[in-house]
Amino acid sequence: MMDVLSSLDITFFLLTALGALVGIIFGAIPGMTATMAVAVCLPLTYALGLEHGLALLLGLYVGGISGGMVPAVLLNIPGTPSSITTTFDGYPMAQRGEGERALRICIVASLVGGLISAVVLFWFAPMLAEFSIKFSYVEKFLIILLALSVIASMSSNMLVGLFSGAIGIWLSLIGTYSLSDGGNGKTRLMFDVMEPYLFEGFSLLPVLIGIFGISTVLIEAERGISGGLKGTNVEVSKEKRFSLSVFKGGITNLVRSSFIGTFVGMLPGVGGSAASVLAYTQEKNLSRDSSQMGKGAPQGLIASESSNNALTGGALIPLLSLGIPGDSTTAVLIGAFTLQGIQVGPLFIPENQDTWYVMMAALVFANFVMFFLMFYAIKHIAKVVLVPKYILFPIIVMMCVIGAYAINYGIMFDVWTLLIFGIIGYIIQKIGLEVAPLIIGFILGGSAEVYFVKSLESFGTYSIFFTKSPIAVVLWGLIAASIALSAFIGFKSRKRGMRNVS
DSSP, X not given: OHHHHHTOOHHHHHHHHHHHHHHHHHHHSTTOXXXXXXXXXXXXHHHHOHHHHHHHHHHHHHHHHHHTHHHHHHTSOOSSGGGTTHHHHHHHHHHTTOHHHHHHHHHHHHHHHHXXXXXXXXXXHXXXXXXXXXXXXXXXXXXXXXXXHHHHHTSSSHHHHHXXXXXXXXXXXXXXXXXXXXXXXXXXXXXXXXXXXXXXXSOHXXXXXXXXXXXXXXXXXXXXXXXXXOOOOOOOOOSSOOOGGGGTTOHHHHHHHHHHHHHHHXXXXXXXXXXXXXXXXXXXXXXXXXXXXXXXXXXXXXXXXXHHHHHHHHHHHHHHHHSOOSSHHHHHHHHHHHHTTOOOSTTHHHHOHHHHHHHHHHHHHHHHHHXXXXXXXXXXXXXXXXXXXHHHHHHHHHHHHHHHHHXXXXXXXXXXXXXXXXXXXXHHHHTTOOHHHHHHHHHHHHHHHHHHHHHHHHHOSTXXXXXXXXXXXXHXXXXXXXXXXXXXXXXXXXXXXXXXXX
């Protein structure tokens, strides 16, 4: 490990720092997200190589998640979905003239959360990968089914989540089902006019950039047209200075929230908003004095920001050990490995030890860069909220189009794919469907089909999915539990809504 780390050059650290800075800027602009930052910059990694490309993307990931605290505290607008609970106490503090103090509390909590999740990732991912190597096609299929069921159960509506995931799976099956995967070599789900372009299905990277880049621009442009594109003039006050003493008595909250964020990150598709809400709720329930939470309490900021930044390491665990993205941003990270011809999954860590150590170094370094950039330059970074969207959006669209065109050496159909899925992403969000289940269904759909067919080829009976091994029984239990939990939560919500109406 030390030999690998000692071989890292200055370019590696500069790219990590650059990624963290750009990610912070994306996260600090309302409507932009870490996922969008990674998707837009993804094509750049092809020219950088795997190690330098991962340094840039992991810096973007960490910076993008952290940057969302800036508009959450100063404008009461969560810069990223995971920053929603930061608004509960951050904005009231800013209104009292404690904006800078609130941001510094968030920054320290983010650093601790990110480092704790990196430690858990370093120790847990190799163990999970080593265990999952022993899985047969049956267990691999059930793992993907569990991931899809968890995504659906954690959506705002289980049926909506299931339907969104089913659309993603359907889109992933367009193309030729190759003989090597157990198919018949025939094309399917294709229109004659598009047939020459779709033998291999839709290319993953233009799909990702379209859904997370173009669709976001369309939605935010629509909001801007109706609400105006002017930023809000913000000044960060120094009326009450920051001190580390604010964390006195809050260490338990800090550590607990970090582990909550890491654990939620391991659940595919759940997202940072669920992590921050869960950590915030736990602090409110367990705190000796929670009366000030929601009115400007530092403990609320600590719970929110430590949990959502801990999501970064947690979401990488299923990606690197099982090949299943933990959230939408790690789904885009799969594209970086695809560009370099590397497949993530149980064999990734054992066969790519050098890359594994490089990723850990980039993740830890990105957290420290995020801390120093934001802690000592927060007043300047806060001005990002003033950038007019009519300047920002054309630049982002241009980067998306150039990136999609260059990914496969100048195939114009990839640009059309980018635009098609940008419009699809816009439509599904407007009609209330879920993006995360759709995109993760698209990524996992092809693998699920292959594992399902290979299982039947190997054992010849559907009963094998229920009787193959104790692991299969456990996985079915987890699938049933996730669906039951969703049904219970939905029932409670409807009951609460009926009570409020009456």
